[in-house]
Amino acid sequence: MNIVVCVKQIPDPADPPAMDEARGTLNRSGKLIMDDSDSYGVEMALQLAEQAGGGEVTLVSMAPNNETSGLRTALAMGAAKAVLISDEALAGSDALSTAKVLARSIEKANPDLVVAATESTDGYTGTTPVQLAELLGWPSVTFAKKISIADGKVHVQRQTEVGYDDVECPLPAVVTVTAGVVEPRYPSFKGIMAAKSKPVEQPALVDLGLDASQVGAAGAGQKVVSVEAAPQRASGEIVVDDGDAYQKVVQFLQELKLV
């Protein structure tokens, strides 16, 4: 069972975010870390490969400045190797261009299964995994809250508005996972040391059969025209509870005629 996990490396959400004014995109020039949303996919893939009794987990990531620190985190968790596509021409890529780059990289890896997060924490466009599936010509099951593999099929509990559906899908397939699908492990010290020497392949765009005009800002069919401060909501009355503050809430709800 060979599995590819799409890993996005993003600016640390704990840091104040910033826009790249010239490009109208998120500023991703600083240090990047693995998107927390992807740790669930990495863990799920590691467990599925283990249960299948063998096979490798390969990471695929597109990021600026040859960034690998997020990939090293996932390698430390136990992934075998990584493919990083980093090219200046990719800056400003929209989700569709990103999917094209990832699809070409994944075709080369030829896995049985691709796992991705439902959406990233920084851009949260949420379309890339399904675009990827369509480019590969594969079925996809999104919003998985439980995954198992048997008889060449992936079985997924897929989140719905009212509960979940049991979905089955022949491999190869793309599956997107929600947080909570599995509890991600913390990398061990041994894992962190081993990750330093695990291979990170860096194909050039031309190796993927892609042209700079198809990707990046040049290939993006959308632009941000302005960014402005949003009107802020004024804060109201703040009460420190002295044991009876609940009455304030009751009163408030009575005024709204909700009780």
Added chain:
Amino acid sequence: MAIDRVLVITESNDGQVLPASLELLTEARSLADKVDAIGWGKDVASLAAETGSYGAGRLFDVGDIGASIPGPHVASAIAAIVNSDNAPSIILAPTTYDCRDIIGRLSVKIDKPVITNVVGLTKDGDTVSSSHVLFGGSQMATAQFTGDMPWIFVVRSKTFTAEPSGGQPSEVMSVQGGDLGATGNASIVSSHVETQSGPKLDEADAVVSGGRGLGSQEAYSMVEELAELLHGAAGASRAIVDAGWVPYSRQVGQTGKTVKPTVYIACGISGATQHLVGMKGAKNIIAINKDQEAPIFSVADLGIVGDVHQIMPKLIEAIKALS
């Protein structure tokens, strides 16, 4: 190119069009003269009166897709419409699980980009700009497509208010997609409804949400009880969904649902930007949190600084006594 036709993806459940699709049909009427809808399922024709009354002249019927996941089928049908004389200038989809699948596949089939998480649309002549919440709502971005139509927008629910136009039933037209190959092979074996009483999270008049401040999964029952007493719905912050205390369907925020109830009661929620984005459109906000510095208080109309474990039981008893 002039904007002359809008296609709205019309998702339905039990023979009723989702409110989010009705909101988009309403908005579509102000974007173009001609509005079409597309639906799938066993009896799409039965939706024609409703889609028509919200202004859709035609309702494209993908037909019964059996146990298949809708994404590939509906995307293929829309691609066929895009390549016909009925090609829309704009395609509007609500932010639902299935519509996100449909749009991802459609985007590749017609090689067009998608703009998602739209919270507003503005038409100016032959251009349309979309609004987006950035950084938890501190900033708003405006985006536009730079390439050829159709422009595909995926819109968050409650962005527009659904209002009928009083139109005649839509003309139902059958539409066929192409061969799906392997992409159509995912199928639903069985569906499970998790016990859910009362109104839906994004349609409720009152929403009571819990966060990490509850301390344990068991304490979430207080949130559910209060929600039930108010005839509302129970929600959650991402933190406790990630922790596995409650299902994802309860999540309010950037990566969850957007709610705009009459009152939103945040219990033990600090108010991370990710959460604020999903609830600051509420008409009234009440926050209960131990930490006076918690960002949730910056948006609260009434903030109670205190322990949810002390306050909520008293609150629940007091409301029970009144009702």
